[in-house]
Structures are given as C-alpha cells and as structure tokens.
Amino acid sequence: MSYERVRTRSRSRACTAGILAVACAAALSLAACISPPPQPTTPNTIQYQGPESVPGPSGTFSFSFTKVSGGTPQISVAAPQGMVCTLVGTTQVTYARSRGFVSSRSYCLLTADSDDGGQYIGQSMTVTVNVSAVSATSSASAAASAVAPAPAAPASSAAPQAAPAASAAQPSPKPTASRSVSASASAAQSTASAAPSTPALSAQTVTWNPTSAISTTSASSYGGREFTPSTRATTSGNGAITYSVGSPNTSYCRVEGERTIVVGGNGVCTIIATAAATSQYSQGTTSVTFTISNWTDPRPAAPAPASSSSSPPVF
Secondary structure: HHHHHHHHHHHHHHHHHHHHHHHHHHHHHHHHHHEEEEEEEEEEEEEEEEOOOOOOOOEEEEEEEEEEEEEOOOEEEEEEEEOOEEEEEEOOOEEEEEOOOOOOEEEEEEEEEEEEOOOOOEEEEEEEEOOOOOOHHHHHHHHHHHOOOOOOOOOOOOOOOOOOOHHOOOOOOOOOHHHHHHHHHHHHHHHHHHOOOOOOEOOOEEEEEOOOOOOOOOEEEOEEEEEEEOOOOOEOOOOOOOEEEHHHHEOOEEEOOOOEEEEOOOOEEEEEEEOOOOOOOEEEEEEEEEEEEEOOOOOOOOOOOOOOOOOOOOO
C-alpha cells in the first residue's frame, strides 16, 4: 500500500509539470504575436535629374527621380495660378503659361513620394522647375542682333589729292570679300571684348520649419477661419520672401496679407515660400504642408423658419 501511494504521487507531479510547460509555451507564443513589429530604420534616398529652369512660355522637358534605396517613387506635378503643368508618363512634363500671365515667377512643382511598404522610412522630395518669361529662340535672336558689324571708318585726312581727270574716269576697285570678312570679324571681336562679363549667381537656400499640425484657428475678416504660421521662412541669400499656395490643397486655403493663411475646412494646405532672385542670388523655394483639424464654420447658424401659426410681421 505504501508503494502505490508514492507511485500515484509521482505521476501527479509529472502531469502538473507537463501542464505548466504547455501553459508557459502558449504564453510566450501569445506575447510574440501581440508584440509590435520592428519599425523601419533605413531611410529612402531619391535623386533628381533634370533642368532647374526652362524657357517660356511653353514647351516640354524630361526629368527622372531615381531611387538609391527604398521603393519606386510616385510622381506628381503641380503649378501656381497662371501655369498649366501636365505629367506625361513618369519622365516628361508639358508646360504652358496661361494667356495674359507674364510674371517671371512661373514654375512647375515636381514631387516624388516613396515608402516601399514599411521596409524603409518614407521620404518626399519636391523640386521647383522655373519657367522663364522669355523663350530660348527670342534670347538667341536678341544675342545675335546685339553683335552688329562696325560702321565704315571715315576717310583719313592724310589721303592724297584727287587724281587727274583721266584717272578719275576709271571706276574705283571694289573691296574684296576677304577684306570685308576680316573687317566684320574684327568688329565682332571688338564688341565681344568690350561687353562686360556677367557673374554667375549663387544658389539661394530657403529654410522654413513652422508647426504643421493646426487644430486651432480664429475667425477671419477675410471669410472662413485663419491662422499664422509659427515661424517665418529665412533665406541664405538676400531675396525678398513671399508666400503662395501649392499642391495638395484640400482645405480650400489661400494666402492673405503677408503670410496669413485663410482656410475653408479640414484637410491639408501646401504653402510655398519663395525668395526672389537678386543681382547676386538665383531664386530659391521651399514648401510646407499644413494639416488642419477641428475646423468649425464661423458663420452664425441660420434662424429657424417661423411657425405658420405665428402672426405675420408688422411692416
């Protein structure tokens, strides 16, 4: 009887240990299932190849966004008021200045976004391609007309006296073609050497890092609601900075005054800060996309219609 008790107790202990092992394995498996997946640590890298400026008022240019790491970039194109920029495939843009729009600040805005399904840190790259107010043909014609042949030199005062009448009756020899070409070439060289050289413009970098999440707006005297970015844009050069609306814009936003942003609803609003070109620096731009939430209509609610049983108004 004593032997049977010991044997039964040993079997009970073995069963208890087995149950505990299974329970522990199940708990570890559950913890592995509910733990968050590892976050990506490698950033995307995108490179742009293409022009920074193109001649106006219309044309087509080719470009490419090449991934160094990460997924294939998704390309989009936008333009300010007065320009029409259309993406053709993923490597070309056709552009045209709207009739009557002659501002020299026209441009096409190219944006490439890439995230590669969570394996890389997402990146967005925006490039501004400026559209000149003068076409390439007009510029070439103006440059050619600026180099004109020099006028003929006046007769020297030391010229000999007139020949006898018999000799004067003979026709004067015409200048040879080689002499005319040499004179024109000399005049062109003189004009080129006399023209002052134009110094190359330095690049102008615009920096702007305001708070982009906007949840509090105030009623605007322009209509709707408004907010003012928390910081101003700065530039490495000396160009005056102005602000304009870019794309995407789903909050019906616009710029009033110097940098007051008026919004008409919740959504996103892209604002472009532009440093104007100067005699020392080329034009520079950057953009910030604001996210607007908790927007409410500032207009008072319409009064309820009068009941049909109420007395008519007294005029």
